[in-house]
Amino acid sequence: MFRTRCGERSAQTRSTSWSTETTRFASTNTGALPGRAVRGAADGASAAALLAAGPPCLLVVARDLPDVSGFDVVDRMCEAGGAGQPPVPVLMLGARGFTRDDLRRAEPHPALTLLGRDVLTDGELTALLASSAARRPEPGALRGHLPVRSAVAFIEQHYRQPLSRRQIARAAGVSEHHLGRLFHRKLGLTLWDYLIRVRVNHAKERLRSGDESVQAVARAVGFQDRAYFSRVFRKVTGMAPHVYREAS
DSSP, rough: OOEOOEEEEEOOOOOOOOOOGGHHHHHTTSSTTOOOOEEEEEHHHHHHHHTTOOOEEEEEEEEEEEEBBHHHHHHHHHHHHTOOOOOOOEEESSSOOOOOHHHHHTTTTTTTTEEETTTTTTHHHHHHHHHHHOOOOHHHHHHHHHHHHHHHHHHHHTTTSOOHHHHHHHTTSSOOOHHHHHHHHHHHHHHHHHHHHHHHHHHHHHHHHHHOOHHHHHHHTTOOHHHHHHHHHHHHHSHHHHHHHHOO
């Protein structure tokens, strides 16, 4: 987790805490949060020590830390902040997706956003972090996190299956149109783009670690047509699946 001291935006100095999942981002995107000094924590115990110095203006934390869950870090931060304090925006990155149990643990934290690791590009992550740190979420906007979280978790759990926007919206408990607007506003990309990137990320793992055919990989991650999978994979990664495998 990283901690960043905010610039002089108010009389009180606040900080931004980051997870170790964002090490690469922090080192290559120093302009994302100008005026803020970044400090890091490798585990939950170190993170707790940093958070004890004061509430952050933004928290970015991995779902799984070496010694605790990222949810434990968020819980401790909120307990230290006390009742009546405005919610701190939280971005939680998951390397292996999110479960229904994760959704239940997220319920007490209305400003928490769930995000699959490596789904956003560096530029998209920069924009998301900058906008999150720039302003505290308004009470009405907090309700939008709930269906977006549900959609993210549903995609991670069911990406291998044929999915439609309507199915995902039904799982999130809102209309297809409403979910599309909420999703784009929260994460900066469309619901369908998110699903495609999750599938491609899982395809990349299979291509790196196994000897399955490209068609078998495509079917394993939810693509029924090899040609379509190859076009999408090239669009996301910049290379064809077989070239990616050889390069890996």
